Amino acid sequence: MPSAADLEWWKNSTVYQILTATFKDSNGDGVGDIPGIISKLDYIQSLGMDAIWLCPMYDGPQVDLGYDVSDYQNVYPPYGTLTDMENLIKECHDRKMRIMLDLVISHTSNQHPWFLESKSSKDNAKRDWYIWRPAKHDEDGNRIPPNNWKSVFGEESAWEWDPSTEEYYLHFFTKEQPDLNWEREETRKALFENAIVFWLEKGVDAFRLDAANMYSKPEGLVDAPVTNEGEAYQPATQLCCNGPRIHEYLLEVREVFERYGAVSAGEIPFTCGREEVLPYVSGEGKQLDVVFQFDVVGVGMGGGRKYDVEPRDWTLPDLKSAFSLVQDTLKNSDAWTAIFLESHDQGRSISRFGNDKPEHRVVSGKLLSMMLATLSGTLFVYQGQELGMVNVPDDFPVEEMEDPESGLYYKFIQERSGEDQDEMARAARAVRYLSRFNARMPMAWDGNAEHAGFSSVEPQTKLHPMSGEINVAWQEGDSDSVLSFWKRMLQLRKEHAEVLVHGEFVPLHLDHPSLFVYLKQKEDHKVLVVLNFSEEENADWTDTLDGEFDLDKEDSELLISNLGKDGLNYEVLRPLEGRVYCGK
Ligand code: ISL
Numbered sequence: 276m277p278s279a280a281d282l283e284w285w286k287n288s289t290v291y292q293i294l295t296a297t298f299k300d301s302n303g304d305g306v307g308d309i310p311g312i313i314s315k316l317d318y319i320q321s322l323g324m325d326a327i328w329l330c331p332m333y334d335g336p337q338v339d340l341g342y343d344v345s346d347y348q349n350v351y352p353p354y355g356t357l358t359d360m361e362n363l364i365k366e367c368h369d370r371k372m373r374i375m376l377d378l379v380i381s382h383t384s385n386q387h388p389w390f391l392e393s394k395s396s397k398d399n400a401k402r403d404w405y406i407w408r409p410a411k412h413d414e415d416g417n418r419i420p421p422n423n424w425k426s427v428f429g430e431e432s433a434w435e436w437d438p439s440t441e442e443y444y445l446h447f448f449t450k451e452q453p454d455l456n457w458e459r460e461e462t463r464k465a466l467f468e469n470a471i472v473f474w475l476e477k478g479v480d481a482f483r484l485d486a487a488n489m490y491s492k493p494e495g496l497v498d499a500p501v502t503n504e505g506e507a508y509q510p511a512t513q514l515c516c517n518g519p520r521i522h523e524y525l526l527e528v529r530e531v532f533e534r535y536g537a538v539s540a541g542e543i544p545f546t547c548g549r550e551e552v553l554p555y556v557s558g559e560g561k562q563l564d565v566v567f568q569f570d571v572v573g574v575g576m577g578g579g580r581k582y583d584v585e586p587r588d589w590t591l592p593d594l595k596s597a598f599s600l601v602q603d604t605l606k607n608s609d610a611w612t613a614i615f616l617e618s619h620d621q622g623r624s625i626s627r628f629g630n631d632k633p634e635h636r637v638v639s640g641k642l643l644s645m646m647l648a649t650l651s652g653t654l655f656v657y658q659g660q661e662l663g664m665v666n667v668p669d670d671f672p673v674e675e676m677e678d679p680e681s682g683l684y685y686k687f688i689q690e691r692s693g694e695d696q697d698e699m700a701r702a703a704r705a706v707r708y709l710s711r712f713n714a715r716m717p718m719a720w721d722g723n724a725e726h727a728g729f730s731s732v733e734p735q736t737k738l739h740p741m742s743g744e745i746n747v748a749w750q751e752g753d754s755d756s757v758l759s760f761w762k763r764m765l766q767l768r769k770e771h772a773e774v775l776v777h778g779e780f781v782p783l784h785l786d787h788p789s790l791f792v793y794l795k796q797k798e799d800h801k802v803l804v805v806l807n808f809s810e811e812e813n814a815d816w817t818d819t820l821d822g823e824f825d826l827d828k829e830d831s832e833l834l835i836s837n838l839g840k841d842g843l844n845y846e847v848l849r850p851l852e853g854r855v856y857c858g859k
Contacts, residue, residue, distance in 0.1 A: 284373065285481065285538045285564060286611060287772050288325035289654045289765055294619050295332050295354045296340065297717040298658055300730035307717070307729070309355035313366050318747070322661055322758070323765030326373035328483050328540075330619055332360070335384045338451040339679055340619070340715065341377075342485060343384035347470040364478045375481035375540065376474055380466050381489045382452040389465075390453050397440050404462045405453045406445040406492065410436070423498045424515075425508035426450075429683030432508050445496075447489060447515060449679055457490045457524055467531050475535040482532070487525065487541030487563065488555070491518030503579060510579070516545040522554055525562035540565040540613060540653070549604060557610035565653050567613045568604065570597040572621050574628070576709065582684045585701070586708035587627075591808050594628060595785050598650065602780035605651055614650045616643065617657035622713040626666035630851060635810065637663060638851045640757040641837035642806055645853040648764035649775050649795060649804045656761070658718055662745050663757030666713045673703045675737060681710035719746035760837065767835060767855070774800045784819045790848075792819045801858030802834075805848065813848040824858055832856050 299311030309332065319327060331341030334349040341351065350356055367374040383390055392401040408421035420434035420443050427433075427448050434443040435450040445454045456462055471482070492515055499511040525541070532539050541563040546552055547570065556566045574594050577583035604612045616624035625631045629639035640663030647654060667676065673685055685702055692698035707713075719742035720728030727742035739745070750756035768775050778795040789809035795802045803824045807813050817826070826832065834855040836843055848854070 284325070285540070285653055287769075287776055288373065289323060289656060289768070290326045290328050290375065291319050291322070291324040292328045292330070292618060292655055292657045294330045294340070294658060294715060297715055297729070297734075297736055299718060299720065300732075300734070303731040304353060305730050305732050305735040306353045308353065309350065309359035309363050313359075313363055316366055316370060316372070320370055320372060321762075322656075323762055323769070324372070324656070326375060326480070327367065328375040328481075328655065329363075329377065331377045331379055331485075333379075336386050336451065338384070338449055342379050342448070343382075343386075343452050344379050344470075345384040345386040345388075348473050361477060368478065373480040375483055375538070376479050377485055378470060378482040379485040380455065380470050381486040382446065382448060382454045385446075385451045385453055393453075394437060394440065394444070397442070403459050404456055404465075406456050406496075407437075407440075407442045408434070408445070408496070409442055422496050423501075423507065423509050424496075424511035425499075425506075427512065428680045430506075430508065430687045433511060445492075447486075447511075454492070455490075457492075457520070463524065463527060467528070471528070471531050475531075475537055479537070481538035481540065483567075484528070484539055484541040484563070486544070488516045488521055488543040488546050489518075490524045491520040493518055512545040516543070517551060522560070522562060525555070526560065529562045538564045540567065542567045544569045548600070549608075552604055553608060553610055556604075556612070557608045561610075565611050565613050566604075567615065567655075568601050570600050572616065572618075573597070577705075580684070582681065582702065582705040582709055584705050584709070586704055591788055591791060592786050595782060595791055599780070599782050599785065602651060606779065612652040613655055614647055614652040615655040615657070616647060617660045617714060618655070619657070619714050620711050621657075622709050622711075623664055623666045624660065625663055626708065626713070629808075630810065631665040635851055636665060637755075637757055638837055639663075641760040642808070642851050642853045644757070644761050644764045645804065645835070645837055645855060646791065646806055648761075648768045649802065649855060651776060651778055651780055651795070654768070654776075657714060659714070661758050661761045662719065662747065662750055664719075664739065664745055665741065667707055667716075668740055669707065671707060671740070673706050676706060676710050676712035677736070678710050678712040678715070681706045681712065717742075719743075721748035722746040723748065755839075763835065771800075771802065771834075771857075773797050774802050778802070781823070783821060783823060787819060789813065790816055790819060792816070794823060803856040803858060804853070805856075806853040807848040807851055810850045812850060814846060816848050817846070824856070826856060826858075832858075 295307050298307040299315050300307050301311040332350055332354050333344045334346040334351045335344045364374055389401055389404050392399050393405045410418040413419050420432045424433040433447055436443050446452050447454050499509040499514050501509055543566050556563050574597050575589040601612055604610050624643055625640050629643050685706055688702040716739040717729040717734045722743045727738050750758035774795050774797040778797040781794040783792045791806040793804050834857050836854045838849050838852045
């Protein structure tokens with residue numbers, strides 16, 4: 276009989292997210308690959324990781340870094356072969372690690388044979404596998420798309436005209452990523468067999484469901500409300516996420532997963548608050564084991580447009596409320612959530628939420644690791660996060676930041692402003708701050724090796740300019756490094772899993788402008804976490820306790836400080852200091 280902990284392995288696990296393209300190149304072609312991942316599994320395990328999540332490694336044109344799949348059952352050749360994947364699954368299991376793949380089934384690539392067939396004629400048997408609609412016409416008789424939806428990336432319509440069959444198809448993301456028509460049962464069945472069963476048969480333990488809340492489109496494909504006055508196309512995310520049949524579809528997906536005891540972690544952007552989140556992940560009819568909520572990573576992003584911001588335009592109370600909201604998902608429910616600050620879709624967390632000044636970078640990376648490792652849910656760590664990697668520097672050429680999302684935004688500002696210097700500079704700041712490219716640069720394995728040990732040749736994606744300073748080899752040999760600290764925090768998380776992974780989160784003084792203070796509690800076990808986000812000392816932090824934590828001043832109660840115990844003054848928190856105390 277497997278133990279309860281084994282059955283719910285994903286709860287206590289920390290999952291390491293890997294982007295194959297930029298993780299480790301084993302065959303000297305400048306692109307990361309599956310054998311490269313295998314060669315680093317021991318490293319990943321040495322950090323304290325229990326599982327890996329692999330971003331899409333399927334074959335596809337890579338218009339959106341693999342989130343455009345043209346063959347679910349084959350590997351993108353530069354990454355390797357099916358045999359390499361079988362080896363990877365085996366090598367993970369040999370180490371008692373689990374493996375999670377990315378499941379991209381809201382859309383396919385426009386090069387997928389299904390779409391090519393669908394596009395070939397109006398009466399093709401697969402025409403309805405995608406979402407096709409006739410044109411509309413404006414007052415002057417000009418052809419216009421079927422509705423006003425804007426694509427998630429860029430400013431253009433979410434509809435693309437196909438001149439050969441004279442209809443539009445829907446693509447929520449780039450025009451190379453047509454949305455599948457989930458209304459058709461035959462399509463769903465084919466998807467499940469092709470994309471899910473095939474891999475579960477190979478022994479994959481879990482899937483991360485890409486855009487898991489977007490499969491069901493609103494009835495009648497009605498216009499989105501006008502939020503950007505005067506613009507032709509309007510954001511349709513609110514309409515297209517959490518659509519009318521989404522839970523029904525996800526239940527069907529779950530049925531397939533259950534046949535194999537596989538775990539599902541679903542990405543649910545634009546889904547806010549308990550009422551919207553809980554139906555996915557709790558109760559009898561729950562469909563997902565874990566949800567990725569976006570409240571936290573959304574802090575500091577523009578409301579209308581993600582990049583319409585100045586860097587760091589957020590306050591600590593904003594970040595704390597977002598975390599509270601996510602932690603509240605677990606309160607009085609059987610729901611489960613993901614804890615994460617980074618992914619392939621986010622800028623680096625130290626630059627966004629910590630402090631990336633040279634004198635604060637390391638300590639701030641440790642502070643964020645303390646925060647993440649003490650919150651409830653499944654913890655996800657993205658490649659390079661364990662090194663305290665930061666965003667590109669201020670002089671990094673924006674034109675070189677390959678990301679369809681930030682690239683289209685920059686182009687839009689360029690055109691709208693007529694290349695106005697101030698506007699372009701503002702957009703460049705925002706792109707360097709939030710672009711997904713920040714997370715997509717090669718892993719720095721060794722500062723002394725050529726190409727930072729990522730590859731024996733010039734990498735296809737430029738190395739981060741700080742790879743010489745921030746890399747695995749240096750940090751592994753340094754007990755004060757961010758990497759060594761992550762190891763300690765993950766160890767601590769394991770030792771105190773009941774309270775750190777499963778405990779109730781009780782925030783104290785949510786409105787405090789520079790301290791994040793909270794309790795984690797489970798039965799009579801209590802832990803206090805105090806995080807000073809400021810560059811200043813704080814001498815009155817104990818006032819925030821409100822008698823909620825019985826702290827005697829003995830050193831023995833202190834589990835860890837990111838500045839070490841030397842020079843620790845109980846009363847005074849040092850700049851960017853974090854501490855974890857264990858209660859009685
Ligand atoms: O990244 C976002 C905003 O910057 C999200 O809105 C993101 O677009 C959304 O979470 C869906 O993301 C997923 O599907 C996309 C792909 O580009 C992302 O990399 C993936 O994580 C389309 O497949």
